[in-house]
Amino acid sequence: xxxxxxxxxxxxxxxxxxxxxxxxxxxxxxxxxxxxxxxxxxxxxxxxxxxxxxxxxxxxxxxxxxxxxxxxxxxxxxxxxxxxxxxxxxxxxxxxxxxxxxxxxxxxxxxxxxxxxxxxxxxxxxxxxxxxxxxxxxxxxxxxxxxxxxxxxxxxxxxxxxxxxxxxxxxxxxxxxxxxxxxxxxxxxxxxxxxxxxxxxxxxxxxxxxxxxxxxxxxxxxxxxxxxxxxxxxxxxxxxxxxxxxxxxxxxxxxxxxxxxxxxxxxxxxxxxxxxxxxxxxxxxxxxxxxxxxxxxxxxxxxxxxxxxxxxxxxxxxxxxxxxxxxxxxxxxxxxxxxxxxxxxxx
Amino acid sequence: xxxxxxxxxxxxxxxxxxxxxxxxxxxxxxxxxxxxxxxxxxxxxxxxxxxxxxxxxxxxxxxxxxxxxxxxxxxxxxxxxxxxxxxxxxxxxxxxxxxxxxxxxxxxxxxxxxxxxxxxxxxxxxxxxxxxxxxxxxxxxxxxxxxxxxxxxxxxxxxxxxxxxxxxxxxxxxxxxxxxxxxxxxxxxxxxxxxxxxxxxxxxxxxxxxxxxxxxxxxxxxxxxxxxxxxxxxxxxxxxxxxxxxxxxx
Numbered sequence: 001x002x003x004x005x006x007x008x009x010x011x012x013x014x015x016x017x018x019x020x021x022x023x024x025x026x027x028x029x030x031x032x033x034x035x036x037x038x039x040x041x042x043x044x045x046x047x048x049x050x051x052x053x054x055x056x057x058x059x060x061x062x063x064x065x066x067x068x069x070x071x072x073x074x075x076x077x078x079x080x081x082x083x084x085x086x087x088x089x090x091x092x093x094x095x096x097x098x099x100x101x102x103x104x105x106x107x108x109x110x111x112x113x114x115x116x117x118x119x120x121x122x123x124x125x126x127x128x129x130x131x132x133x134x135x136x137x138x139x140x141x142x143x144x145x146x147x148x149x150x151x152x153x154x155x156x157x158x159x160x161x162x163x164x165x166x167x168x169x170x171x172x173x174x175x176x177x178x179x180x181x182x183x184x185x186x187x188x189x190x191x192x193x194x195x196x197x198x199x200x201x202x203x204x205x206x207x208x209x210x211x212x213x214x215x216x217x218x219x220x221x222x223x224x225x226x227x228x229x230x231x232x233x234x235x236x237x238x239x240x241x242x243x244x245x246x247x248x249x250x251x252x253x254x255x256x257x258x259x260x261x262x263x264x265x266x267x268x269x270x271x272x273x274x275x276x277x278x279x280x281x282x283x284x285x286x287x288x289x290x291x292x293x294x295x296x297x298x299x300x301x302x303x304x305x306x307x308x309x310x311x312x313x314x315x316x317x318x319x320x321x322x323x324x325x326x327x328x329x330x331x332x333x334x335x336x337x338x339x340x341x342x343x344x345x346x347x
Numbered sequence: 348x349x350x351x352x353x354x355x356x357x358x359x360x361x362x363x364x365x366x367x368x369x370x371x372x373x374x375x376x377x378x379x380x381x382x383x384x385x386x387x388x389x390x391x392x393x394x395x396x397x398x399x400x401x402x403x404x405x406x407x408x409x410x411x412x413x414x415x416x417x418x419x420x421x422x423x424x425x426x427x428x429x430x431x432x433x434x435x436x437x438x439x440x441x442x443x444x445x446x447x448x449x450x451x452x453x454x455x456x457x458x459x460x461x462x463x464x465x466x467x468x469x470x471x472x473x474x475x476x477x478x479x480x481x482x483x484x485x486x487x488x489x490x491x492x493x494x495x496x497x498x499x500x501x502x503x504x505x506x507x508x509x510x511x512x513x514x515x516x517x518x519x520x521x522x523x524x525x526x527x528x529x530x531x532x533x534x535x536x537x538x539x540x541x542x543x544x545x546x547x548x549x550x551x552x553x554x555x556x557x558x559x560x561x562x563x564x565x566x567x568x569x570x571x572x573x574x575x576x577x578x579x580x581x582x583x584x585x586x587x588x589x590x591x592x593x594x595x596x597x
Contacts, residue, residue, distance in 0.1 A: 284398070289440045292395050293454040293510065294428040294461070303453075307444025307493070 038074065042104045045129050049151060054177070070100040070124075075109040075134070082112040087122045087146075099124045105134035105158075117142040117168075125149045130158040132180075138162045142170045143331070149173040154183035156209070163312070164189040167331060171200045178238075180209040189218040190312045192335050193226035193256070203232040207241045216245040219312050221305055222256035223339040233263040236271050245275040250282065250308055252339050301340045306332070348373050348549050349394070349518060350416065354404035356386070356393045356574075363389045365574035367404075371518070373412070374546040378560055378585060379553050381571035382593045387553045388437060390571070391520040395434045396424035408432070410517040411547070429461040431517030435507035435524045437553075442494040447506070450494050451476065451513055458514060479512040483539050500527030508539060515543075519550045525559040537562030557589040572596045 075081050087099070099122060105111055113136070115124070121144065130136050132155050140148065145168060152160050152175065160176055166189070176185045191199050205214050220228045234243050247260040262275040282304050290300035309332070349371045356364035363386045371377055379387050393402045396419070407416040410431040419427055442450075455475075456466040467475060473490075480487055485505055495503050504524050511519055521540075525533050533556075540563055544550060554560060560568075560582065568584040569576045570593070577596040578584065 291424040294457040
């Protein structure tokens with residue numbers, strides 16, 4: 001595989017002041033793809049995946065705009081890793097960065113991967129291969145304009161947990177293929193949209209292995225003239241699948257617009273599956289209830305919005321992400337206050 | 348404390364309360380009894396300022412003897428609450444994701460601020476709230492539970508009682524707080540109300556059951572039928588209702 005690599009500190013600002021990738025801990029820049037002896041199965045998988053028609057929105061593979069930066073995370077059998085990456089661009093003259101990351105999780109291993117799009121415009125692709133019994137946890141926070149994709153292959157009894165928090169504009173694509181029996185995927189998303197933010201989400205969860213378990217839960221809070229679109233599809237091609245999908249919107253402005261499409265395709269019998277979508281404004285009776293306890297309309301609405309969002313966050317269940325989530329709390333609060341200011345109660 | 352004069356209340360086009368008059372003084376416990384749909388809950392909702400009701404007449408209120416009476420109809424629900432009016436709802440709404448502790452802490456400090464008294468920080472309030480839970484014999488899980496979410500009917504009523512204990516209102520309007528409670532819980536409710544009752548506050552109960560009244564022994568019992576108070580008496584009136592029902596007033 002011919003991959004041209006240049007890893008720039010400006011772009012990949014690793015946790016703390018660390019500027020060198022710890023190669024001896026299973027982290028490699030894309031340039032080392034040819035120099036390190038990765039297991040053949042991974043290299044074959046990379047080659048297959050990048051050229052597969054299943055790979056819905058890849059960057060152009062063989063032209064000048066191919067991503068030249070990124071990392072490879074190799075988590076060996078029964079190992080546990082935790083990594084945090086901040087996509088931060090100090091040179092604002094560059095319009096967009098393309099980054100491609102690969103994750104290989106061997107049997108029984110686990111990885112907590114946290115990524116933060118701090119500013120500017122990034123395009124990232126994460127390719128994840130999760131072997132038998134391994135667990136991949138991902139937390140993504142976007143504060144900029146970005147485009148992000150995750151492609152995940154789940155083997156027997158492996159798990160994929162993902163929590164996406166969008167505070168800016170983005171286009172997100174999540175493709176999860178539960179190839180083998182007993183795989184688990186839980187995908188949650190939270191959109192805080194304001195002004196002219198636009199969010200577009202495409203999620204595909206395909207169950208090919210029997211006894212698969214999946215959950216998809218997305219919540220969006222829209223104010224001003226923001227736009228949201230979530231197309232979430234569950235495709236069930238195996239028996240004994242248990243799948244639930246829910247898309248929910250809280251609309252705070254008559255000028256905001258949302259288009260959600262929960263889609264369910266069932267090709268086998270003996271499955272349990274639900275899907276649905278809800279859209280609504282804040283419940284005036286909930287606000288009134290709080291008013292009767294001396295809490296102002298503004299504060300009550302703040303409680304409602306924060307509470308609505310926290311349902312997603314509190315159920316993420318990833319203890320290791322709690323510290324990271326606390327860091328974004330100060331970012332969320334001003335956003336909520338701003339949304340409250342611009343929301344006019346209807347009674 | 349509160350004087351309700353010539354109160355007319357409509358919900359949409361439907362007249363519910365028709366020329367209702369009622370006076371409640373500090374230190375009193377009142378009970379309002381009546382058949383379903385007679386307007387009992389509507390009376391409470393009118394007092395707290397429910398936005399879906401259209402109200403005319405006067406609801407004069409003062410939270411202490413050294414204040415002037417003011418017409419509540421000119422005040423928002425928030426101001427009424429800050430002035431010490433509390434309603435325990437028959438069906439408290441669930442507010443997912445809103446932590447009971449944060450909610451009550453905010454509510455408590457809003458009342459303190461309104462009255463110019465010192466607000467409590469989280470640590471102080473936690474101690475204070477836990478003392479109220481102990482007083483009521485309630486589980487500490489109420490503190491960090493999402494507001495009413497997923498609670499049983501009885502647990503929601505207990506949470507309302509807990510809020511009342513924390514906020515120490517001047518006028519408490521309890522709408523069927525005993526419904527959904529088991530016998531032991533009704534005794535606990537009665538004991539708690541007795542503890543919270545003092546010469547400065549007043550409690551008004553709506554109930555269909557004699558059990559709670561037998562414990563609390565209200566000073567006045569009102570029979571409300573078709574939007575009017577048809578009869579007012581002492582505790583013996585509640586016993587009469589329990590034995591004969593409302594036919595006499597229908």
